[in-house]
Every structure is written in C-alpha cells, then in structure tokens.
Amino acid sequence: QVQLVESGGGVVQPGRSLRLSCAASGFTFSSYGMHWVRQAPGKGLEWVAGIWHDGRDTYHADSVKGRFTISRDNSRNTLYLQMNSLRAEDTAVYHCAKDSRYCTNDVCPFDYWGQGTLVTVSS
Amino acid sequence: DIQMTQSPSSLSASVGDRVTISCRASQSISTLLAWYQQKPGKAPKLLIYKASSLESGVPSRFSGSGSGTEFTLTISSLQPDDFATYYCQHYNAYTWTFGQGTKVEIK
Numbered sequence: 001q002v003q004l005v006e007s008g009g010g011v012v013q014p015g016r017s018l019r020l021s022c023a024a025s026g027f028t029f030s031s032y033g034m035h036w037v038r039q040a041p042g043k044g045l046e047w048v049a050g051i052w053h054d055g056r057d058t059y060h061a062d063s064v065k066g067r068f069t070i071s072r073d074n075s076r077n078t079l080y081l082q083m084n085s086l087r088a089e090d091t092a093v094y095h096c097a098k099d100s101r102y103c104t105n106d107v108c109p110f111d112y113w114g115q116g117t118l119v120t121v122s123s
Numbered sequence: 124d125i126q127m128t129q130s131p132s133s134l135s136a137s138v139g140d141r142v143t144i145s146c147r148a149s150q151s152i153s154t155l156l157a158w159y160q161q162k163p164g165k166a167p168k169l170l171i172y173k174a175s176s177l178e179s180g181v182p183s184r185f186s187g188s189g190s191g192t193e194f195t196l197t198i199s200s201l202q203p204d205d206f207a208t209y210y211c212q213h214y215n216a217y218t219w220t221f222g223q224g225t226k227v228e229i230k
Contacts, residue, residue: 035219045159045167045210047219059217095166102172107214109157111178113166 002026002112004096009117012086022079022096022114030054030074033099035110036081038092038119048094049081064090086121093118125149127213129222135230142198144225146211151191157212158187158196160205161224167210171196201227 008020020036036048049070050059058070069082079096093116100111126149136142146156154174159167169178171187174194184199198205206229211222 037219044224045161045212045221047221050217050219057217097167100169100172102176104155104173105215107155107217107219109169109172109212109214110167111169113168115166 002098004098004112004114006094006096006114006117009094009119011120011122013123014087014121016086017082017084018086018119020081020083020094020117020119022081024077024079024096024098027098027112029072029077033108034070034072034079035097035099036070036079037095037097037110037113038090039095039116040089040092043092046092051079053099083119086119088121091119091121124218125152125213125215125220127211127220127222129209129211129225131225132223133226133228135228136201137230138201138203140201140230142201142205142227144196144209144211144227146189146194146196146222148192148194148213152213152215154190155213155215156187156189156194157214158185159210159212160207161210162207170209198227 003025005023035050051070067085071080095116096114097110098112099108128147130145156174158171161167175187208224208226213220
C-alpha cells in the first residue's frame with residue numbers, strides 16, 4: 001500500500017534553515033508528481049510546492065518563493081523540502097502528497113498524503 | 124490569483140441529516156475542483172475530483188456538483204464517521220488552492 005512518511009521537522013530559530021524529507025513506498029515514485037502542503041496550528045491547508053515526476057519542473061507558492069526549494073531523488077524514492085530564512089509564520093505541520101491519476105492538463109488533485117512533520121519557528 | 128471561499132465555516136448536524144457545503148471560486152474554474160475530508164491529527168483524504176467524480180472506495184452518500192464558480196459537496200445521510208473538516212481545492216495551471224475549510228460537528 002502507498003506510504004508517505006515525513007521527517008526532519010523540529011524547533012528552529014527565525015532565519016535558520018531546515019530540510020524535510022518524505023520517504024515514499026508502495027507505488028512507482030518516479031512516475032508521479034509530488035507536493036508539500038502545510039497546515040498552521042488550527043488553520044487550513046496551504047499548498048507550498050510541487051515537482052514533476054522527473055524533477056524537471058518545480059512550482060512554489062508565492063509565500064515561500066525564493067526561500068524554499070522542492071526537490072526529489074527518484075533513486076531513493078524520496079521527496080525533499082529545503083527551507084531557508086525561516087519565519088514564525090512558517091510554523092506548521094508539513095505534509096507530502098502524491099499526484100493522483102485524475103489529471104487535467106498535467107495538473108492533478110492529490111490521492112495520498114503523509115501524516116506530516118511539525119516545524120516550529122521560534123526564538 | 125483565484126480565491127476559493129467555502130461556506131459555512133462550520134455547521135452542526137445530526138446523524139442522518141443531509142449536509143451541503145458550498146465552495147465558490149473567484150473566477151470560472153470549469154470543473155477543476157476536488158474535495159477532501161480531514162479528521163483531527165490525520166492526513167486529508169480525497170473524496171471527489173473533477174467536481175463530481177467519486178474517488179474509489181468513498182461511500183456513495185458523498186457527492187459533488189457544480190461548474191464554473193459554484194460548487195457543492197453533499198452528504199446525503201450523515202454518519203458518525205463523517206464528522207470532520209472538509210476542504211475544496213482548485214487545481215490548474217500549476218497552482219493548487221484550497222478553501223478555508225468547513226467543520227462538520229455533532230449537534
């Protein structure tokens with residue numbers, strides 16, 4: 001069965017960096033686009049970044065553009081999110097999510113999500 | 124940027140009730156809309172894609188409708204397992220935008 005397991009979260013000071021990982025199993029990782037979606041405490045879902053199945057193209061929300069970078073290693077079945085210049089407003093649970101096959105114009109909703117890893121930005 | 128607005132933000136209902144949640148897009152998005160269910164401390168679950176297509180394994184009491192700017196998620200007969208928060212999501216042009224969520228609580 002499909003499993004997505006995030007790791008790398010923790011408490012970090014403002015301005016510092018953190019790298020999140022998402023280990024994927026149960027499907028052909030290299031065939032699907034992947035995403036990071038975050039959820040601030042008690043708040044709704046916010047898409048953060050997405051990457052094509054082969055890593056050729058990436059997309060980032062305006063709120064993180066220039067600070068966060070999504071990447072993947074298909075040989076390791078792992079998705080990453082490099083987060084630099086962290087701010088208090090980046091505090092959230094970060095979920096990785098997999099593209100479904102229900103795509104239109106190469107854009108798809110997400111059919112599997114991980115449980116998430118908590119990032120807390122605080123001095 | 125397209126904004127997605129859900130209403131209501133929360134509702135109270137009883138088991139067996141018919142529940143309707145609305146999602147409005149700030150401009151036409153055709154049928155490029157999904158609905159998700161999220162329970163506390165859990166990952167979201169895909170319910171509906173392309174506005175009205177039911178994801179495999181999702182009970183038939185869930186249905187979606189709409190196109191353009193107005194969309195609806197309907198639960199025909201609310202069950203105890205359905206108390207959760209529901210999100211709509213627009214997906215297109217390499218952007219994915221969620222509504223703010225609707226929390227369905229027990230009356």
